[in-house]
Each structure stands twice: as C-alpha cells, then as structure tokens.
Amino acid sequence: MSLDTTLINRQRMPVDDAAELWLFGYGSLIWKAGFAYLERRPAHIEGWARRFWQGSHDHRGTPEAPGRVATLIRQPGALCHGMAYRIAGDVLHGLDIREKNGYLRETTLMHFADGSHAEGLLYLATEDNAAFLGDAPLESMARQIAAAHGPSGANRDYLLNLATALEDLGAEDEHVAALAKRVQHIKA
Ligand code: BEZ
Numbered sequence: 061m062s063l064d065t066t067l068i069n070r071q072r073m074p075v076d077d078a079a080e081l082w083l084f085g086y087g088s089l090i091w092k093a094g095f096a097y098l099e100r101r102p103a104h105i106e107g108w109a110r111r112f113w114q115g116s117h118d119h120r121g122t123p124e125a126p127g128r129v130a131t132l133i134r135q136p137g138a139l140c141h142g143m144a145y146r147i148a149g150d151v152l153h154g155l156d157i158r159e160k161n162g163y164l165r166e167t168t169l170m171h172f173a174d175g176s177h178a179e180g181l182l183y184l185a186t187e188d189n190a191a192f193l194g195d196a197p198l199e200s201m202a203r204q205i206a207a208a209h210g211p212s213g214a215n216r217d218y219l220l221n222l223a224t225a226l227e228d229l230g231a232e233d234e235h236v237a238a239l240a241k242r243v244q245h246i247k248a
Pocket of ligand 1: 084085086087088089090130159163182183184
C-alpha cells in the first residue's frame, strides 16, 4: 500500500529552486546523501525519537513483503541525532520523489555541536499515512527487517548502516541498537 506524497509536499511547502536551506537526516540520509550539498554537519533535534515504524514498499521491501524504515515520533525529553545538510532548493525535487511513500516535509529546529541552531526541514511519516506500520514486538520487527528486500537493497543493510553511522557519530539510540543486535543474529 502506498500514498504518493510528492505533489502534497510541493503544494503545502513550495521552495524556490535557488533558495538555500537546511535538511535534517535521521535515517538513510545520515550515511547516504545521494545529492549535492553545500555543507554537512552532525546535528540533533529535541522532542523526537527515531522508530522503525514506517513500512517500505518501494525501497527496502515490496508491496507483498514491506520492510521497515525510520520515522520519528514525538517524545518529550528525547533527542534524535542525525546529519544536517545545507542544500539548494532544487535538491528537494529528487528527495520528494525518493521519499514519496508517505513522508511529508516538516520544519524543525536543529541543534549543532557548537551550541548554535538553525531551522531546517525533515521528512516525517506520521501514523495516518497508508504505509505506516507502527509498533510491534522487537522480535517481530527484527524478523521482518531481516527478511525484507526491495529495489534499494536489503532492509537489514539499511538498519545496520544506520546503526554503524550512529555509532560513528557517538550517538546513542536504544531502539536502533536493540534492533540491530537482534537482526545480526538472524540468518540472512
Ligand atoms: C532521513 O534519512 O532523514 C530520511 C530518509 C528517508 C525518509 C525519511 C527520512
């Protein structure tokens, strides 16, 4: 099941092609930008927690066997570490298509390690989108991730790349670490 959010994103938040803006990545964007950027800086956002609750029917799974990828849920007091990219507005054309399976652009305040902050965009999949899977027991999420494959590759690689990238950033994420630990023990 999928909902193409490409047009919705363009209509509700038009951005000039020549504008410069910050984009906060908390999933695959941390280790794989795949677009041109002007600057890249580790950052975190407050009040949000990363969860593998979004279904992936088009990248890390299929409509018959969806994978699980990251989205964010509101959680007072939580910090979500990721990567901020300063980009030109026209980069959003490609990103809107790449993240079209239920992700809407939202604005956020990003905090940098030097104490400064900036407004930025992120892609968020909320529970009302058709591809949302929500919470499940850890073992069941791990088995789904270990088994799923899609046009962008194995779902397990998405999870393990994210876990490694977060470790490299020195960022703690109990949800990602617990899933990665479990998935590593499930045969590919
Ligand atoms: C991210 O890395 O921030 C991201 C990537 C795909 C969809 C949503 C978010």
